[in-house]
Amino acid sequence: MDEIIKHINDTNASYRQLTAGDAKNTDLFLDNEHYQLFENLGEHITVRYHKENLAKAILFIASILPRKFDQSSIHEIIRYSKEFVFNQLAILDALFTENGHSVDTITQVWNARKDVPQKNGKIDTRFYFNGLLKDVSYTDHTGNIRKTKFTIRNYFAGGYSDLHVKKANDNIFDITITNTNTPYDDGKEEGLEEKFTIPKPTMPLQQIFYGAPGTGKSHIIKETTSDKDVIRTTFHPDTDYSTFVGAYKPTTISVPVTTVIGTKAVIVEGIDGKPMTEDKIVYEFVSQAFLQAYIAAWKKYFETQDGDGLSKLMEIAMIGGSSLEG
16 A cells, blocks of 8 residues: 545644644544554654645635634634735745745655553554644735744645545655545544634633633633733732732832932042932832733724824823832
């Protein structure tokens, strides 16, 4: 057997947003019977991608948008846009460039996994690859340089795609994708990955996560908000106005020492004298989560205006910079 054909269901077609972190959903599960093509090759194989094939695959995905993709712990609707197409093709242009020249093929090393011991002592008998991510910098539709990570899973459409893995004479495995117009689910990938789903909001969201320590709240929040402007706070029984909105708090600053006649005291060193200083306690207003979000919202609003209301913004911003001596 020199070639395998793997039908791709949604489990292996988890689209990964351009700004996503190194979350899960970067593994590629195959059927155990496919292992015989790789079992004598060690823990790594080299695969080869073809630019024209991947370009056709991403254009096919664009043609069937909008559709739902699994992004780590989130199921999100990816919608069609000309920016989506432009950015995806720009990523391929950057990916298939070596020493400043465009190339038709590139290679990548995958890690082969089979019979892997799990933390509970059991053996994972499934056959799969990982190490699918590859860093790439590209020029987006606005002309800015962006960084993202390439993964073959971005080019699969669950139910529509078939993955072809063919061993070439140079012992490199050629990766190609074909698509059909009629989707189907062969049921082979059910239950392969544990999913925790959170509805993805399309509007700004004030979300509260609760639960015992160590249950993954921070991890889920980080993944959910990886590409968002976020202000986080923790509520507990002692939370009050000062810890949520803000309060004046004492701090120490260095101030000049004055004489009884009101002049600044100096230390004479040679000809020039340096003012003497002393530590003094002052009270500065320290803003907390609510006020930080409030000021940030006004700043974003006035950044889109023509200058109207700038004085109001400055008045609001000064709340966080005022102080009282005591």
